[in-house]
Amino acid sequence: MSWARFHQNPWRLMIAVNIAVVIGVFFYKITREPYVPYIHLLVDYHFGFIKRALIGATVSLFLTKVPVWLVFALGGGVWLVTFGLFVALFRRTFGRGDAQMPLFVFMAGSPFFFKNLMHTLGHFDIYGCALAIVLLLIPARPVAFVVIAAAASGILILIHHIHFLMYVPTIALIVVLRHYLVQGIGRHNAVAGIAAVMGLSVLFLAAQFRGSMPIPEQEFVGYLRDRMADPSQARSLSFSYIWYQPLAQELRDTWQRLPSNLLGIPVFAVLIALHAPLWKYFVDLVRQLSDQTHRRIVVAGIVLISLGYLMIFAVVFDYSRWISNWAVCMFLILHAVKTLPAQRAAPPIAMHDRRTSVLGWIVTLIPRVGIVRPF
Template identity: 65%
Template sequence: MTVRILQNPWRLLLAINAVVIVGVFVHKVQLPPYVPYIHLLVDYHFGFIKRALIGAVVALFTAKVPVWLVFALGGATWLATSALYARLFQNTFGFTARTLPLFVFTAGSPFFLKNFMHTLGHFDIYGCALAIILLLMPAGSLLFVATAALFSIILVLIHHIHLLMYVPTIVTIVVIRHYLAHGCNRTNIAFGAIALVAVSALFLAAQFLGTMPIPEADFVGYLKTRMADPSRTDLLQFAYIWYQPLAKEISDTWGRLPHNILGVPVFALLIWLHTPLWRFFASLIGALASDLHKRLVIAALIGISLAYLVMFAMVFDYSRWISNWAVCMFLILHAVKMLPAARETELIPAEDRKTNISGLVITLIPRVGIVRPF
């Protein structure tokens, strides 16, 4: 029995991942939710401002926001995203003994669901969830393109940095699933172009016109009226982000760069541990029936990576950015699998010793973090 588990440990690794996720959740609920909580308080009471959509939706249902709502809302979103990804994996690859290594390297990656649990309440996961929905829904009509545009608008209203974080991945999914799979014509190209312009214009409005129009002291005073416990003033210490200009964010990021850049070797090691997955992804691209599809997929991966490079230069939450970059790669992998292939791609081997070791290591890593590794 022991020898069999060591040779094919993937079911055991899934069970270990589940235990690790529970541990991360128990640890997370004991930490003060500084940034996630204040996002539930901010709404459109003073007009159009950035980062206010989630708070505005919460305001429709409750006038007073308890702290526990961060974990309830974040936990429900995490569960929904996990279920959506399980459904996506089932649709794309199916759940068999042969596909379990691939599932462990994606769903069990410290970049993915485990790190979303660590960042519970942050806005990153919404981009992932909406991108998965686009991978699951029919893509043959302009309704698909319109839905993608709507999702992108929602994400920019949640936080404008989604224009770099998940909108490029959504655009790639639309190109692969609609334009490459169903063809291009004047109507759908024009519709897509208008959608891109609209989302970009909204981003510029949020970035440069979405600053809070009242003094910070008055803003904080209003937030206290939304709190279930106004004495928790420690949870309002990040109110300044609704006043901070882009130049200040970039300045802070570059000021922290010498220290934060020390985490890059750790990120590189984490990426290297996923080598069996990257090899499979490369083989999947190489197996595509069309050379044009291959070139466009590679260009999209470069474009998504460049968007994250811009984020690295602007905002210093490096562990979150590298984790979401990896998640975007996982999602594009599923989109690529939906394209016509000239041959079948061999899955990640289930009984290879080096692959098993890599799978065990990434399973035991509980998360990547928010700013610095771990």
């Protein structure tokens, strides 16, 4: 692609720079110790039902000894699949013309989204994002859609029960917007929805309060050490306390860190503000919806999802991850809103507006948000 085309349409260059940034983040990531992601691959259901064990249990079906490189291979593979799914979703929802490039940059190129998912490679966040995108892509007409969404949510809770607040509410809103607002609430739909809510709630409570490791920690650590292909990674075993820590201790740890973590709030606010053209477009989409009830449901759903994230912030201190996943949830909801009947099309993000271009470049050049504190 010639430089003249880049000069004529700088959004193309932003996309190219974003690709380079992601590659840089990947090479940076593989030089770091994958402590928690690695131990997640070691834990399975050998000692019975426990929390955070589905990924490790799946790995155990194929490997008795787990190499550390699998963290990056598996995480990288899931990242590529998720990115491919998102590109397919974006093209189906908005098309592939030049006019949609600013929107693509502010979404896919956001430091909240794929760049941060690359930085958190091996963590469980991306599974929620991937399954939500799948539910935005598949047909939503039959009641089977509700069943599939419930099954996907159950898988996420078994991967990590925090998904109950992190991505399951977004999946629920996608089901409401794509299925219930179109099909209405019939008897079968209502029964499926109520059963899904009740079943997922029980599963979450079981994982949260009955999912602790039932054996002494020393025995558990010994089992994990036997599953390691590389004994030099034994430092990861210091995180075995995760499967023994009660909710009360998680709350104490989070609130002890709260004063320092709150210092990052202004940074998060600035990062959110940098996406102003995207938020304006989102507001325009909601305002243009034909049905006032649809608008109210969308707003109520966004409020409830945000309240769920506030609850996460009170319990677990990985603030950079949570604010990033909140933004991703907003991006995905935007796609669902776009499919609803509208009075007229919302104007796309301006390609040639100077302020929008500057914000696009800033968003492009920020490599990630982080895990706990900003950057």
